Amino acid sequence: MARETPARVVFLLQDLEFGGTQRQALELGLRLDRSRFAPEFWMLADVRDFAPRAEAGGIPLTWLSPYPKVGAQSLAGLWRKLKASPPDLFVPLTAVPNIWGRVFAKLQGARPVIGTCRGGGAIKRQHERFLKGLCDRHIVNAAPLAKELIALGRPAERVECIPNGVDTDHFLPPPDDMRPVREVVLCLARFCEDKDHETLIRSFEYVVARRPRAELWLVGDGPLRTSVRTLAARSPVRGLIRSYPSTPDPRPFFQQASVAVLSSVREGLPNVLLEAMAMGLPVAATAVGGIPDLVVPDVTGLLCPPRNPEALGETIAGLLADEDKRLAMGRAARERAVALYSMDAMVRRHETVFAQALAGKRAPAAANRDAET
Missing domain, CATH: 3.40.50.2000 (Glycogen Phosphorylase B;)
Structure with a gap:
């Protein structure tokens, strides 16, 4: 049965500092089909480089701490926010959000949760060997990360490799x-x-x-x-x-x-x-x-x-x-x-994974062939 209201998709970020992961999260949030998904950004630390663009795009922003570094107040704020306003879909990004976001979501029974691995050292930094089972599935942005997760015992059908996208209408060669x-x-x-x-x-x-x-x-x-x-x-x-x-x-x-x-x-x-x-x-x-x-x-x-x-x-x-x-x-x-590497392809593939997670379906194994070859 189709949802009557868009699903609240909460992206948990460390901050909105200028950076690759933050930029990709912003591009994804701005382009999600708003008839199906309602994106929100929650930040553990108060750094707002990308905040004006997110606000201009209508993405609600929640700052879980007034400080520019992650600390105890950030984690306490995350615990309270998850309890008071549990999302329909929870997507932590970068190491600290993936660690604490998944642990807290598990303790509070939040489902579904999508873990992410986006950098070369992410699997080690995020303690995936121990925490990989605290999410319904993973999204990675490079095939070597998918292979590493699968080697740790993560089922291939729960790992989706979605390369980053680039706005080729915005980034144009000069005359x-x-x-x-x-x-x-x-x-x-x-x-x-x-x-x-x-x-x-x-x-x-x-x-x-x-x-x-x-x-x-x-x-x-x-x-x-x-x-x-x-x-x-x-x-x-x-x-x-x-x-x-x-x-x-x-x-x-x-x-x-x-x-x-x-x-x-x-x-x-x-x-x-x-x-x-x-x-x-x-x-x-x-x-x-x-x-x-x-x-x-x-x-x-x-x-x-x-x-x-x-x-x-x-x-x-x-x-x-x-x-x-x-x-x-x-x-x-x-x-x-x-x-x-079109932005449109990146967004549509995320929407497919999000819809599968919300419906409780596993991704088709065929979708992960690139990660296994």
Whole structure:
């Protein structure tokens, strides 16, 4: 029987800081079919970077604590809110929400709950070995995460791999007359351990040895911001390294870049590479997590091993040295983003999983073949 009112789908986030998971949650919440689903965002910490856009899109926001860090007051607020206003469907995102959200939902008998794994270290950080059974099913954004969950004993039919989506009408290549005239290597990434900015900064020394006009732009915020900036300030090529804070609209940075780069040691399926590809940029990145599924070597970019500054530096320098190859890769990257990573496809697949969970149905095993191959 069809529901008379839309199902309340509560997304539990750590905060609304500028970040990949927050951006994907926002895009999903804004695009869900409101005749079927009524999205809400609950936040454990009071950081509001994306709040204006969420509010403008009509998404109700609940701040479970007045502090910018998760603490006892955040968890007490979550316990009270779950008890007072249990959702029809509960979807925690990132590590802390997945841990405490699932534990509290289980203790209060909330059903259904959808666990999520979105980053390369998520399964370990979220203690999935012990907590995987506290949700009805999982959504992951990269095939390696699905394989890891299944290897831990999670039934394949309870794991759905849904790649991130990118708004290819918003992230558009600049006109030909606006091509960058400088050799900007752009890293738009949170300053945290997973992104390994140290390797990137060291690799840039190899880049400058071959391309003396190159510039490295670091865009982001995060817990390691000070240490990363210190590393950059101590680099022999520090005069060519710039640092900028995160921004809700990264398009001006992409428009001025020649190459998008990530030096990560752990990843899910990084939004920043999808956005770069949609804007016609070739990618130089490490072959970790879901990146090899996203980047086609020698077609849309180049891959190299993690924690190898020389290999990454040579990869970047090679792209900067060959404009024709770089432009051809950028065109192919745009085509791949449009063909395989549309926002519409991402939203529709989430809606299917949400509807199955609300109906108490298991996802068809065929839907998870990609995770098992």
